[in-house]
Amino acid sequence: MNNPQIANAAALLGRILISAIFIWAGYGKLTGYAGTVAYMGKMGVPGALAPLVILTELGGGLLVLIGYQTRIVAFLLAGFCLLSGLIFHLSIGDAPNMIQFWKNVAIAGGFLGLVAHGAGAWSIDGRLAK
Numbered sequence: 819m820n821n822p823q824i825a826n827a828a829a830l831l832g833r834i835l836i837s838a839i840f841i842w843a844g845y846g847k848l849t850g851y852a853g854t855v856a857y858m859g860k861m862g863v864p865g866a867l868a869p870l871v872i873l874t875e876l877g878g879g880l881l882v883l884i885g886y887q888t889r890i891v892a893f894l895l896a897g898f899c900l901l902s903g904l905i906f907h908l909s910i911g912d913a914p915n916m917i918q919f920w921k922n923v924a925i926a927g928g929f930l931g932l933v934a935h936g937a938g939a940w941s942i943d944g945r946l947a948k
Contacts, residue, residue, distance in 0.1 A: 822939070829938025830885075836928050837883040840895065844876025861906055874898055882932070885941020892932035899926040 847854040847868065854872075855865035874895070881891045903922030909915040937943045 826938045826940045830940045833882050833885055833937060836925065837879040840875045840879030844872050844879060847872045848876065863905060885937030885943050888937035888941065888943050889933050892929040896926040896929035
């Protein structure tokens with residue numbers, strides 16, 4: 819992109835939009851902890867992993883939002899999206915779940931864009947690079 823201001827604004831807006839779902843989901847799991855553990859158990863995932871899931875979603879979302887260690891966090895969140903999509907949403911013939919599965923795949927793609935291009939200048943990573 820030839821205009822750095824537009825590129826920086828787009829990178830910031832992209833980080834806000836992609837992190838919002840993780841911050842919201844992590845907070846929801848934290849405030850609805852018992853339900854989170856029960857749902858994970860129903861899907862064959864040990865409820866003892868709930869704190870790690872919450873930390874990944876909430877912590878990772880906040881780190882992407884502020885643009886700190888973005889490439890590493892985005893790589894980890896891309897893997898998280900693919901893994902959780904496979905575990906919780908891959909259900910051939912179940913259209914609503916398949917929509918959620920492909921949403922996870924698409925978000926993983928967005929995170930890989932952050933891995934490739936970084937957080938942009940309007941981020942903590944951008945400030946530290948100066």
